[in-house]
Amino acid sequence: MGAFACARTLAGSGRDEDAVRAYEAHARGVKDFVKAYRADEDSAWTSEAWYVAVDDARALAQRADEALKRGGEKPSKLADAGSTLMLVYRAVSQTSTAEKKAPQLHVVNNLFKVYFKLNALHLCKNLINAVNLPTFLPFDSFPKSEKVTYNFYVGRLAVFEDAYERAAEHLEYAFAHCHAQSARNVRLILQYLIPVKLILGTLPSRKLLEKYELREFVDVVEAMRRGDARTLDAALSDGESTFIKQGTYLILEKLRMSVYRTLFKKVHAIHGETADAAKANQVSLAKFQTALAWCGADDVDLDEVECIVANLIFRKFIKGYISHKNRVLVLSKADPFPSLQSVFAD
Incomplete structure (x- = not known):
């Protein structure tokens, strides 16, 4: 245990060279602890010590990498910490x-944090597979906080894999079970859950956005509600740095097709109120062009409108076909605008 004491002393000095040495000393202590833990079947009483050792390994590795960067060297200690934590697991x-x-589960969650920080997401699959093994302790036996953290990272991983229903399932679990007073953690969960729910067609309330200070989503939600591509573009432009930092920008960009779907669905509804019943599902592309112009896209010609509609049909946002000769969209009489959840089904 002398290596752990040495690591703490070095970490407290505040010097960059000691930050690296602190991590290396701590890593030696972890490896010695692993050997002792394996050798003694009666060492269960020491298992509590792993919680501190694992957290410290990741924290010291990050500090060491920051010190290496400042010195112009390549950061390598967090990657080494990942290997060390696998020994612990x-x-x-x-x-x-x-x-x-x-x-x-505590070790698995720390490995998630390491892999996400290193952008080594392909390694996360192994962690999920490990948790699902029969030799892993029953999931319900772990503390609520650990289960929330695990579901948060599994949900985030599903987002990157475009598996939105699965992402929603795990992020909703994290949101529902996160301590109500942990506003910061709830906000962090919502930064990913809200884009996922928007993709699946569920809009958050203004009250929720204000409660957790998620104002960057206000105009995005309004664009979805109104079918206003101009408002969406402005919201994405204004919040670009925030969304990129969160890792949600590319997901939110996918909402453009959903916004077009909402707008064209409104056009179809208005058309149906005035057209003959026999032609209620035949909508002139010129009407879509007018709607787009109302949203600020007044430079879109009919060819571009036809391209947008064709893309919506191809991606299953709309059921129907285009009569190119007549410049008309002929919509299916049965569910012409499928739910977004069915469009993005895993």
Whole structure:
């Protein structure tokens, strides 16, 4: 345990060279602890120490990498911490003693944090597979906070894989079970849950956005509600740096097709009120052009409108076909505008 004490002393000095040495000392301590933990079947009482050791390993590695960057060197300690934490995971998993397995999910969650920080998302699949193994402790046996963290990262991973229904399932779990007073964590969950729900066609309330200070989504939601592509473009432009930092910009860009769908659905509804019943599902492309112009896209010609509509049909946002000769969209009489949830079904 001398290596851990050495690491704490070095970490407290505040010097960059000591930050690197602190991590290296701590990593030696972890590896020695792993050997002792494996060798002694009666060491279950020490399993609590892994929670601190694992958190410190990741924190010290990040500080060491920051110090290396300042010195003009390549950061490498967080990647090394990932390998070190895998040793810990094997030590707490490859045992028949349930008490010694207690830190399993905590280690997995820290590995998620490491892999997301390193943008090594392909390694996260192995963690999910490990949690689903029969040798892993029952998921419900872990503390609520650990289960929330796990679902948050699994949900985020699903977002990057465009598996929006799966993402919603895990992020909704995290949102529902996160401590109500942990406003910062709730806000972090919502930064990913809101874009996912928007993709699936569910709009958050203004009250929710204001409660958790998520004002960057206000105009995005309004654009979805009104079918206003101009408002969406402005919202994405204004919040670009925020959305890129969150990792949600590309998801929100996909809302453009949903916005067009909303706008054209409104055009169809208005057309149906005035047209003959026999032609209620035959909408002139010129009407869509007028609607787009109302939203500020007054430079879109009929060819571009036809291209937008064709894209909506191809991506299954709309059911129907285009009569190119007559410049008319002929909509299906059965569910011409499928739900967004069915469009983005996993």
